[in-house]
Amino acid sequence: xxxxxxxxxNLDAVKQNIINRNMTADADKVVELFDxxxxxxxxxxxxxxxxxxxxxAMKQKLDPEKRNELxxxxxxxxxxxxxxxxxxxxxxxxxxxxxxxxxxxxxxDAPVGKLDTENLEVKKVGTPRKFDFEPKxxxxxxxxxxxxDFDRGxxxxxxxxxxxxxxxxxxxxxxxxxxxxxxxKHNFQMFITPDVAKEEVLKGIGFNPRGNESNVYxxxxxxxxxxxxxxxxxxxxxxxxILDKASLPRxxxxxxxxxxxxxxxAGQFSKGLYRVHQFDKVEMFAYSTPExxxxxxxxxxxxxxxxxxxxxxxxxxVDTCTGDLGAPAYRKWDLEAWMPGRNGGExxxxxxxxxxxxYQARRLNIKYKDDDGKNKYVHTLNGTAIAVGRAMLxxxxxxxxxxxxxxxxxxxxxxxxxxxxRPKKR
Numbered sequence: 417x418x419x420x421x422x423x424x425x426n427l428d429a430v431k432q433n434i435i436n437r438n439m440t441a442d443a444d445k446v447v448e449l450f451d452x453x454x455x456x457x458x459x460x461x462x463x464x465x466x467x468x469x470x471x472x473a474m475k476q477k478l479d480p481e482k483r484n485e486l487x488x489x490x491x492x493x494x495x496x497x498x499x500x501x502x503x504x505x506x507x508x509x510x511x512x513x514x515x516x517x518x519x520x521x522x523x524x525d526a527p528v529g530k531l532d533t534e535n536l537e538v539k540k541v542g543t544p545r546k547f548d549f550e551p552k553x554x555x556x557x558x559x560x561x562x563x564x565d566f567d568r569g570x571x572x573x574x575x576x577x578x579x580x581x582x583x584x585x586x587x588x589x590x591x592x593x594x595x596x597x598x599x600x601k602h603n604f605q606m607f608i609t610p611d612v613a614k615e616e617v618l619k620g621i622g623f624n625p626r627g628n629e630s631n632v633y634x635x636x637x638x639x640x641x642x643x644x645x646x647x648x649x650x651x652x653x654x655x656x657x658i659l660d661k662a663s664l665p666r667x668x669x670x671x672x673x674x675x676x677x678x679x680x681x682a683g684q685f686s687k688g689l690y691r692v693h694q695f696d697k698v699e700m701f702a703y704s705t706p707e708x709x710x711x712x713x714x715x716x717x718x719x720x721x722x723x724x725x726x727x728x729x730x731x732x733x734v735d736t737c738t739g740d741l742g743a744p745a746y747r748k749w750d751l752e753a754w755m756p757g758r759n760g761g762e763x764x765x766x767x768x769x770x771x772x773x774x775y776q777a778r779r780l781n782i783k784y785k786d787d788d789g790k791n792k793y794v795h796t797l798n799g800t801a802i803a804v805g806r807a808m809l810x811x812x813x814x815x816x817x818x819x820x821x822x823x824x825x826x827x828x829x830x831x832x833x834x835x836x837x838r839p840k841k842r
Contacts, residue, residue, distance in 0.1 A: 417515045417778050420450045433521055438530045438739035441517040449511040456504040463500060467493045516619070520775040522738050523747035529737030535750065536737070541721065542730030544754040544761060545814060552820075553757025554812040555688040558584070560820055562840040566688065576678060576693045583837040587811070587824070588696065588804050590831030592671060595698040595802035598723055604669040604700065609649035611673050612640050617652035620780035622744035622772075633675050646670030647798040650701035651776055658791055659784045665704040665712055669801065672697060689805035690764060698801040705784065706774070709795035713771040716799035717749045720767045723801060727825045729810050730754040732763055745770035753810040766806045769799030 423430050423446050430443045470490045478486070527536040558564030563584035569577040580588055596606060615634075618641055623632055633642040643649055650670045659666070674697050689695075700719065702712050717733065724731050736748040748770040752763035774793035777783070783791040815823045820839040829835045 417512075417775065418518055418520065419778070420446065420511070420515060423447060423515070423518060424450055430518065430521070433738075434519065436522065436528050436738040437519050437741060437743075439519050439743065441519065442514060443518060446511065446514045446518060449507055449514055453504065453507045453511055456500060456507060460497065460500045460504060463493055463497045467497065516779070519741075519743040520746050520773060522741065523771075525735070526741070526747050527735055527737040530739035532737070532740045534737040535734040535740060537732050538735050538749075539721075539733040541725060541732065542728070542754070544730050545756070547756070549818040551756045551813065551816055553688070554809045555757075557812045557816060557820075557822060558688070560839050561822065561837050563587075563837060564689070574693075576691065578689070578692065582840075583832070583834065584808065586832045586834070587808060587828070587837075590824075590828040591802050591804050591807050592696060592698060593831045594726070594828055595723060596669065596671065598719065598726075599667075599669040599698070599700065599801055602667065602719060604667045607646070607650065607668060607670045609643070609646045609670045609672045611643055611675070613643050613648050613652060615639050615641060617655065617780070618643075618648055620655065621648050621651045621776055622742060622779070623648065631676050631678065633677060642675035643672060644676045645674050645697060645798075646672040646699035647701060650699065651796060651798070652780060654703065654782045655780045657782060659703060659782070659794060661705065661784045661786060664784060664794065665702055665708050668701045668703075670699045670701065672699070674803075689809045690758075692805055695803060695805040697803045700769070700799040700801050702797040703782070704795045704797065705786075706792075706795050709771050709773060709797060712797055713747065713749075713769065716769040716797060717751075719801065720749075720751050720769060720799055724751060724753060724766065724807075726827045727807070727811065729766075729814055729825075731766070736768070742770070744772040744775045746773045746775070747771050753806070754814065755810055756813045756816075758813075764806070764810075766803060766810060767800035770797065772796045772798070 418430070423443055427443055427447060434441050434443065467490065470486055470493060474486050527534060555566065563580065563582050565579040565581060569579050600606065612635065618632065623644065632644050635641060649672065650668045674695050676693060678691050678693060700716055702716065704712050731751050731753040734750045734752060736750055741748055748768055750765050751767040753766045755762060755764045758764050773795050776796045777793040782794050784794050786792050811825060812822050815825065817823060822837045824832050824835050824837070
């Protein structure tokens with residue numbers, strides 16, 4: 417969340433930021449509750465001083481009438497302290513709840529807009545392939561190659577679930593190993609993270625685990641949720657800790673299953689592997705000082721570019737507009753790969769990387785001790801190394817051949833153990 421005093425001192429900018437992000441939040445309420453809490457804390461301190469003065473006076477030699485008078489005054493002060501403490505606690509809870517609705521501020525260079533169509537292209541890598549045959553989309557290829565079964569996934573688990581079969585099993589593992597080894601080369605510390613996290617961690621990261629529009633699966637009566645990304649578990653790893661400044665920046669890579677409800681996510685661009693309820697992903701996460709985070713954001717983006725350049729997939733990079741940013745993100749870059757089967761050929765998101773500044777760290781209470789001896793909030797950043805389903809989708813569609821086969825990108829062949837997937841004889 418944002419600092420309460422920052423919201424008060426920059427109220428107009430905070431309110432304009434909410435408008436630019438196309439979100440709903442009440443900054444005025446935050447300021448009102450912040451002022452109320454400040455007044456209550458001041459009042460409480462005054463009462464505590466009066467209580468101490470009363471207790472000190474009771475230590476003197478007193479006549480019975482004066483002692484009874486002080487006893488009655490002490491009781492009245494105690495009752496008032498109890499009342500003010502309760503009101504302060506209630507106000508603090510309301511203040512925190514209201515402040516958690518306020519999104520992070522946005523980088524001044526981020527494009528202002530409401531929809532992803534207003535994202536700004538900043539880089540293009542590779543040239544989309546021109547086919548001399550009618551290309552299939554990945555759903556058709558998955559069926560003809562007998563490597564993906566959406567129908568039985570739906571029968572057994574419901575819509576947006578699927579089975580990977582035959583060569584696709586090895587292709588998935590190849591993509592994971594390719595991403596893990598790329599991160600190892602960049603000196604990331606690697607993790608396989610839990611698939612479950614406490615609701616307080618999800619809220620700290622910026623996910624809302626309840627409600628019809630939630631993107632996560634809640635576990636009944638457990639106070640936990642299935643994770644939608646390893647960003648959640650890697651971000652919660654240092655909750656309530658003070659990190660050594662000399663250890664920053666820290667680069668973590670996490671492999672996890674990801675579970676997303678995708679409520680309301682329908683339409684032609686959601687078919688097949690593009691938007692599913694379960695997939696595997698290798699995630700990057702970084703902890704840094706405020707001075708380091710912009711440079712690290714560039715580093716994470718360049719690693720994503722390296723991964724997809726290595727796969728030989730055409731892509732472009734977009735600077736995400738204000739209305740398409742998640743609440744924690746200060747700035748976000750998306751990599752969108754060319755997908756021949758998407759509406760006759762379009763770019764579709766395959767990775768993103770966000771600088772969340774100290775927004776998540778405030779909510780999770782993650783600090784570092786600075787050179788001046790003061791504890792300050794770290795900056796957190798995240799980025800997708802490989803979301804396996806979308807990467808596989810792009811490979812199948814871009815590397816398909818006229819005979820119905822699919823060539824495996826050269827960097828993946830050592831992991832797969834084969835260089836081509838061929839249609840199965842029926």
